[in-house]
Amino acid sequence: MxxxxxxxxxxxxxxxxxxxxxxxxxxxxxxxxxxxxxxxxxxxxxxxxxxxxxxxxxxxxxxxxxxxxxxxxxxxxxxxxxxxxxxxxxxxxxxxxxxxxxxxxxxxxxxxxxxxxxxxxxxxxxxxxxxxxxxxxxxxxxxxxxxxxxxxxxxxxxxxETPPEPEPTKLDAAEIARRKAVLAKLREELQAVDAEQDRKSAALRGSVREEKIAENPRKTNFSAGTEVPDMVG
Incomplete structure (x- = not known):
């Protein structure tokens, strides 16, 4: 051995x-x-x-x-x-x-x-x-x-033996107010973006209508913005 x-x-x-x-x-x-x-x-x-x-x-x-x-x-x-x-x-x-x-x-x-x-x-x-x-x-x-x-x-x-996770920090009144102000400002900015988008869309629709009027003046009812059929003699 x-x-x-x-x-x-x-x-x-x-x-x-x-x-x-x-x-x-x-x-x-x-x-x-x-x-x-x-x-x-x-x-x-x-x-x-x-x-x-x-x-x-x-x-x-x-x-x-x-x-x-x-x-x-x-x-x-x-x-x-x-x-x-x-x-x-x-x-x-x-x-x-x-x-x-x-x-x-x-x-x-x-x-x-x-x-x-x-x-x-x-x-x-x-x-x-x-x-x-x-x-x-x-x-x-x-x-x-x-x-x-x-x-x-x-x-x-x-x-x-994993260390416990730290407790979440409690927010005081000042921090809560600050975060609310940030959210309000963000909301205003989003509303402004939406309004600008609506304005551009309306302008685009108006431009398209004007082009159609220019192309077919005899078929357009200017007051209503609709086409009028040709009159048959």
Missing amino acids: SQAITRRSNAVSRPAYSAPSGDVADLIALKRDHFAVWKRDITPDRVRALRQQLAISERALAPADPEKIKSWLARLAPMVTNPPEPNGAILQIFCEVCSDIPDAAWTPESRLAWVRQPRRNGVAVGSFWPSPAELFNHLDTFGQKLRDEVAILKNLLAIA
């Missing part, structure tokens, strides 16, 4: 991972389902619970000790066909390939998940001993769930 694995096997044992529960589990589920969580939803008690869970989950992200990997493999052996003895070089290979798998992924649940996985092309894959690469891919799904959990916990704490 390599020196790296030997050093890891002598590491101090870590507390067992505890999955989130109660309000913490509910908040994580909301975030996973893409629901909004607001600062007001995260009370001081929930903040304390989130911090405690984050500490637990971050510890569980550390790689597993070789003894734990050996124990996990030894318990898998009776469940599958023709397993090797998980010692020596075989254990070293599994430890090296699965070195990034979090400690909390090596659980009875993940072991049963290997055995109970669906058939592939009619083959009961879970009835066979996994290769190191197969085991890495299998356990990494459990590891990714834990990584996501840590990310969500950090996000929830960031929401809780």
Whole structure:
């Protein structure tokens, strides 16, 4: 066994991972389902619970000790066909390939998940001993769930620690009067623009009528501004 694995096997044992529960589990589920969580939803008690869970989950992200990997493999052996003895070089290979798998992924649940996985092309894959690469891919799904959990916990704490927005400034009487004056002036300017537009439109209509009179003087009733039909002799 390599020196790296030997050093890891002598590491101090870590507390067992505890999955989130109660309000913490509910908040994580909301975030996973893409629901909004607001600062007001995260009370001081929930903040304390989130911090405690984050500490637990971050510890569980550390790689597993070789003894734990050996124990996990030894318990898998009776469940599958023709397993090797998980010692020596075989254990070293599994430890090296699965070195990034979090400690909390090596659980009875993940072991049963290997055995109970669906058939592939009619083959009961879970009835066979996994290769190191197969085991890495299998356990990494459990590891990714834990990584996501840590990310969500950090996000929830960031929401809780967001500074409150400043209260809107209250307007005094002078400011209210000033804003009313600005609005009144703007209203006058808009009315002036509308009046000028009406004047131009009226002038344009008058110009068009004069042109028609000039072109057809015999067909125009000057008093009414309407055309008069030709008189037939």
